[in-house]
Amino acid sequence: MDRGKGIFSLTPGPVEVTKEAVEADIENQVLLGLDALAGGNGEQADIFLSKNVIRLKGKEIPLVKEGKLLRKVTVAEDVTVPALSEALLDVYVERQEADDNDQESNYVIEIAKGFSHTYPLIMAATLVNINRAVTCKVRVLNPFSSNITLRHDAEIGEAEKIEKRTGVIAAEENIEEGNLATVRRVQLNNVCAHSCSTVLPVTNEHDVQPHLKTLFEQSTVNKTEEEKRVVAGILVKFADTFSKDEWTSG
Numbered sequence: 001m002d003r004g005k006g007i008f009s010l011t012p013g014p015v016e017v018t019k020e021a022v023e024a025d026i027e028n029q030v031l032l033g034l035d036a037l038a039g040g041n042g043e044q045a046d047i048f049l050s051k052n053v054i055r056l057k058g059k060e061i062p063l064v065k066e067g068k069l070l071r072k073v074t075v076a077e078d079v080t081v082p083a084l085s086e087a088l089l090d091v092y093v094e095r096q097e098a099d100d101n102d103q104e105s106n107y108v109i110e111i112a113k114g115f116s117h118t119y120p121l122i123m124a125a126t127l128v129n130i131n132r133a134v135t136c137k138v139r140v141l142n143p144f145s146s147n148i149t150l151r152h153d154a155e156i157g158e159a160e161k162i163e164k165r166t167g168v169i170a171a172e173e174n175i176e177e178g179n180l181a182t183v184r185r186v187q188l189n190n191v192c193a194h195s196c197s198t199v200l201p202v203t204n205e206h207d208v209q210p211h212l213k214t215l216f217e218q219s220t221v222n223k224t225e226e227e228k229r230v231v232a233g234i235l236v237k238f239a240d241t242f243s244k245d246e247w248t249s250g
Contacts, residue, residue: 003023005021005022006020006021006023007019008020012061013054014059014060014061015056015057017056045061049063051096051097051098052098069160069161070158070160071093071094071107071160072093072094072112072155073091073092073093073094073109073112073136073138073155073156073157073159074091074094074154074155074156075092075150075152076089076091077152078149078152079149079150080147080148080149080150081121081142081147082142082147083142083144083145083147084143084145085141085142086139086140086141086142087140087142088137088138089137089140089150090135090137091109091137091156092135093107093128093136093159094159095130099130099131100131105130105131105161106127106128106129106161106162107127107129107130107159107161107162108125108126108160108162109125109128109136109138109158110123110158110159110160111157111158112156112157113158115156115157119148119150119156120142120143121140121142122141122143123138123139123140123157124138126138126139128159130159138156138157201234202230203229203236204229204232205229205232207236208232208235208236209235209236209244211244211245212235212239215235216231
């Protein structure tokens with residue numbers, strides 16, 4: 001329902017545009033047409049999809065897409081994954097012109113939709129930096145008894161940018177141990193080890209209450225005398241858990 005027209009000051013990003021617009025009772029987001037993206041004296045906006053920006057009045061308005069921004073991940077060269085084995089694959093992550101100046105170009109590569117239907121492989125999610133090398137590496141598993149070949153430029157995954165980097169747990173290694181192992185160890189705090197073993201209650205069969213006699217006999221068929229004593233001890237310890245008759249509850 002239209003409420004009328006008016007002169008509105010629109011601020012897409014860092015640019016301010018004054019335009020005549022119609023006010024309507026609409027709660028959804030709206031699209032700015034070319035009339036709204038036209039600058040003074042008929043100056044039109046330039047849309048650069050490769051940079052994800054709109055240039056208007058000499059300023060750049062960043063384009064923000066809704067939903068996940070996914071990049072296509074393809075195999076860098078023909079590769080055969082042997083049967084019953086795991087392999088590292090070189091893959092290309094789809095790039096854009098702005099990636100060369102991106103200091104935080106960290107992406108998570110996950111399996112693409114339909115990949116499992118095309119290739120009987122399992123691929124682990126991998127965190128990569130697309131600016132460290134021309135290709136990135138992902139790990140795949142072939143659980144079957146025949147070799148599986150992936151062809152060059154086959155699409156196997158999707159990459160999503162991670163805006164925040166994972167912080168470091170601690171700045172130092174564990175100085176109490178040598179640094180000869182392949183795994184880096186970090187001493188977070190001193191933790192005393194405690195035994196997790198539990199001593200089971202043990203008692204004689206005659207200590208089992210009458211309402212648990214039948215359960216005891218059914219539970220100790222073909223059991224040794226020591227095992228029977230353990231079962232009896234558990235039933236004695238937790239006797240109140242079981243109902244004695246139809247008029248009582250455990």
